[in-house]
Ligand SMILES: [Ca+2]
Ligand SMILES: [Ca+2]
Ligand SMILES: [Ca+2]
């Protein structure tokens with residue numbers, strides 16, 4: 267009896283190793299058993315250097331490992347298998363430390379190095395959006411990946427040189443996945459949503475700068491790289507809100523037909539391999555507004571309520587985010603600020619000297635991040651951080667942000683919102699065509 271069990275275990279182990287070397291690692295698989303764990307995050311908000319806590323919930327044992335504190339309020343979680351051993355490595359991205367630094371530092375706890383030492387790599391800048399969980403060169407190791415305006419740039423953590431591909435537009439949402447079945451040799455494709463002024467948004471699948479596929483993505487709120495038929499190749503999917511309590515996941519099957527799945531209203535979502543007995547992907551959802559979590563072990567199965575104590579958000583792969591940006595409560599105000607507030611403070615300049623577009627400066631000595639323009643709780647635009655400078659009366663460095671339009675092009679009564687120490691600071695601009703100083 268004992269012998270049989272040990273043979274089974276040995277066989278399972280060998281099988282796992284084969285999987286790892288020949289196909290893609292399962293996302294968010296922290297113990298390497300081929301099943302995704304549920305990754306939650308808690309923010310202790312205690313100001314400690316590692317105030318965020320990963321809660322890693324193992325579906326087969328129902329045990330939660332909350333021993334990993336890693337990252338602070340403004341860091342992004344980007345766990346993926348960077349060393350290619352089939353085990354997810356905890357990783358975060360943050361702004362490089364030091365005054366005036368605009369680089370991003372990726373901090374990775376490689377499982378192959380024991381999982382506790384931190385490997386640091388500088389890659390990308392704070393103007394870029396980070397995209398986690400992509401293996402662009404197909405070597406089985408997740409790449410550091412950013413989207414910089416209309417380009418996707420990636421490299422392995424231990425590489426000196428990066429690869430840049432053209433996307434052709436600035437994507438609203440994006441994810442990576444294998445859409446044509448050749449990921450092992452060529453690497454992941456990019457799936458990205460293009461928002462158009464006078465027609466429906468489109469999802470495009472782009473391979474090394476060329477368009478493979480395009481689909482409608484009406485009212486898309488995010489994209490999903492999901493395998494709904496279990497053949498190991500991802501289908502093109504997205505989600506949109508449906509009424510006040512539900513969202514709809516829409517996936518184009520291999521014949522181009524739309525498959526629709528009704529789920530609870532999505533605030534955050536990630537795709538994973540949650541069902542041991544199925545090769546069809548499932549989704550883990552943070553439900554909007556009431557901090558509860560639901561799991562569909564595969565996309566066709568009923569939702570299960572999941573309770574992981576103290577978990578506030580979920581950790582997703584394939585999120586497109588800027589460092590310092592919070593995915594929820596983007597449009598609410600924690601601190602109402604005065605405008606005008608006098609020289610050296612906040613400045614809204616509708617027509618900048620350099621390019622005629624709006625430029626916004628935040629008060630001296632306060633390191634504001636992620637400046638966005640909001641109207642009726644909708645983010646109209648997130649401005650690009652372009653650096654900071656001092657002048658004689660500013661009480662320190664003022665961060666500069668640039669927009670795509672002259673100030674007069676925005677509607678009246680907008681709110682400028684920034685993030686400072688995890689709180690939203692708000693300035694009301696009643697007439698965006700006028701200078702506010
Ligand atoms: Ca696992
Ligand atoms: Ca690993
Ligand atoms: Ca790679």
Ligand SMILES: [Ca+2]
Nearest residue numbers: 493495497499
């Ligand atoms: Ca498939």
